[in-house]
Amino acid sequence: MEGMLKIPFFRLGQWQHPLYGKIEGTKQMFSQMIENFKNNVLGRPPFVRIGHDKANNTTFGSVAALGWVKDIVEEDGVLYGLADPTTPEAQEYIRTGRYKFASAEYDPDYTDKETGKKMGPTLLAISLTNEPFLTRLPEARVLSDQPDAFFMDFKEEGNTVTVPNNQQPQPNEEVSFWRKLAMMAMNGFRLSDQPEPVATAAQTQPAAQPNGGEGGASAPQQTTDVAAQLEEERRKREELENQLKEVQNAQQQAQKQALSDRRDALVKAKEQELIAKGIPPAMIEPIKQFVLSQPVEMATGTIKLSDDKEVSFIDNAFAPLDALPESARVPLGQAGTQHSPTPQQRHEDMVKLCDEDVQAIGGRIENGKYIL
Structure with missing residues (x-):
């Protein structure tokens, strides 16, 4: 073990990255990453490098390895990469404090290049850096870890965010948009029941393979997929809301029509009752039109009188005609229809x-x- 680099690159906790959204270190994630390393899911060992090589290099896979990771261990909630240095400079960088910290480069759901199967979180490289994004990590020691999809350091320059590999810089407003989109996907519109430590936002960052092979899922494709899924969910929800509104409107119309029919029937029955009592139709008609002009809810309801008695609105409206004296009423024998001979x-x-x-x-x- 003498001379081996011991580099802490992840710990238990949560962080909010301006580009990748929510980053979370969990026991489950650490166990899966260790298991994938031991099973050689990557097909090669992760390596140790300096920084994330954000320059737009004309060649791919030309970054030298300062060391090769031989093991990954967890101690007190911190993941360490144990690496054999390839040059004395690697040990010197750490001993002298030239590089005190490290940043993980990993794929949150690595795709096996031979089987196409999703394998979960997989370490790709460890970058020595003095600007790690994860906070409160122990310092690297001489007794450390490569590239792909997830770069854990971040630097803002002017109005753009520096993006690793050969990607074009994104304006801050666009980064903010994708960040919000990722948070919506994780918190509001989660598309699966499984935990998503880095979830959709982290998967948008493509891998940078040192051997020239193709990387993980591309950022534009992943973000487009997330946006399309969210848009489809929004469209379906909108359709359901419209259908519900149509059903509610139909029910309201049916209820209103039923009340209207009931009001008309009650008025007609009252009219026939008054005519049979000898009330002249000319006196009934004005009150009838008044009742029919009122809201159906009122016309079919009841009102409370001063003596706390309740009476229907229709009976109360026609009540004055019930009090009409016999001398003003039409005898039953003359109560026929009126017409010109x-x-x-x-x-x-x-x-x-x-x-x-x-x-x-x-x-x-x-x-x-x-x-x-």
């Missing part, structure tokens, strides 16, 4: 009256002629 009926009535008058003065009628 036809010319034939007027002729017959005139003949009948003439016949009665002739007979009254002692005359007689022979062959349609009057004889006095």
